[in-house]
Amino acid sequence: MIEDLVSIIIVNYNTEKFLENCIVSINKYTRDVNYEIIVVDNNSEKGSVSSLIEKYPAVRFHFSEENHGFGRANNIGASIAKGEYLFFLNPDTLLINNAVFLLYEYLKGNPQVGICGGNMYRGDMTPASSFYDIDFLTYEYKIIFNIKRYPGFNYTTGPNEVKVIVGADLFIRKSVFFEFGGFDKDFFMYFEEVELCYRLRKANYKIVSVPAAEIIHLQGGSAENKNEELGKWSYREHWYSKFLFFSKTKGKLQTKILYCVYILKLRMAMLYFSIRRNKGKLEYWNLKKNIINDAFGRYLKYLSNK
Structure with a gap:
């Protein structure tokens, strides 16, 4: 494990166009911090990322022989990561500022924080769901009874403690991630980051939104809802x-x-x-x-x- 190195882990499943744009944005905006990019390919269509391997030789590609889902594939990426810090990033995201350094700097300076994440924006730069700050059971009953719910977006200028950082941009120390066993393998996709944040909060770690880190999330781009x-x-x-x-x-x-x-x-x-x-x-x-x-x-x- 290399001190102060951030391992940026991206799980890919037939999202090569989004993936390339994500990689370009990381390389464009990330500075003042050492980082590596790891792409875990979940058995995408044969040859779908072959051009990216040639264009981005510094990116570490791991090819799985089956689709492990989101959490388990990220666990694989974490197991081969060299960095002291892990940044789980969706392929349908675009960095729009030096978000990696900002999250690294915040987590490094706040040992009581287990997980942090930035403010997410839609493609039109309107606020997107970046975190949840309500008990999930309460949230579900609000859905059932059509009670107004507010998107988790940090409109302040400073870090705020929340309950869950969305899995599209989740920043954590590697030591903490493995202390808690990584993402629960029972989940194939969805809610794995919610469950991980829940376990960390029970152990008195804080979950924090850092609004200075800004990322576009093209929601649905990496989901399985293409038809x-x-x-x-x-x-x-x-x-x-x-x-x-x-x-x-x-x-x-x-x-x-x-x-x-x-x-x-x-x-x-x-x-x-x-x-x-x-x-x-x-x-x-x-x-x-x-x-x-x-x-x-x-x-x-x-x-x-x-």
């Missing part, structure tokens, strides 16, 4: 990971209650649109119900195998 079927898969995976997270952090009973309340809301919506004879809306809510049911069934199967 209708992959969109359904992504939605199922999101719900499965959600049930898994709440089971691990809130318990099985709270998870079952949350599921039942969601299904009740969906059935009420279906009844309403059935009465209104709105076939399109009825099909939409029925599909949503079936996907959530499938995800919950998978979660129950997971419990039975533990």
Whole structure:
């Protein structure tokens, strides 16, 4: 492990165009700190990143023979990282200032902080979700009952303690990451950063938003929703990971209650649109119900195998 070296870890799965732009932005804006770039390729289409290997010889590419998902692939990247610090970065992000140095400088100077991250912007430079500062169970019930929710964005000029830094730009010491076992391998995609932040907070580490570090997040660019079927898969995976997270952090009973309340809301919506004879809306809510049911069934199967 090399002191003061930042290992920037990017997981790629058929996102080579986004990936190249991300690499270019890192090289363009990062200064005053030593860094390496590690790309963990999750068994993308053959030859899809071959041109990048030639164009960016300093980037370390690791090729997996299967798609490990987000957390497990990042664990692989961490295991081969040389740096004292790890910066997990989505391929659909673009640095717009010296964010790597700013996050490194902040974490280095604040040993009580376990994880930090910057302010994220959409492609049009409007604020994007950068963190969560509310208990996730409360957040879910706000969704169910259509209570207004505010995006996690640091509008102040200084660091603020939060509950979760989004996984698109998560900065952590390598020693802390491995002390806590890295990302939970039970998650394939979604909620793994939420669960990691939860464990660190329980151990009295702080999770901090550092607004000086600025990054564009082209949300959805690295997700699996490039067509209708992959969109359904992504939605199922999101719900499965959600049930898994709440089971691990809130318990099985709270998870079952949350599921039942969601299904009740969906059935009420279906009844309403059935009465209104709105076939399109009825099909939409029925599909949503079936996907959530499938995800919950998978979660129950997971419990039975533990």
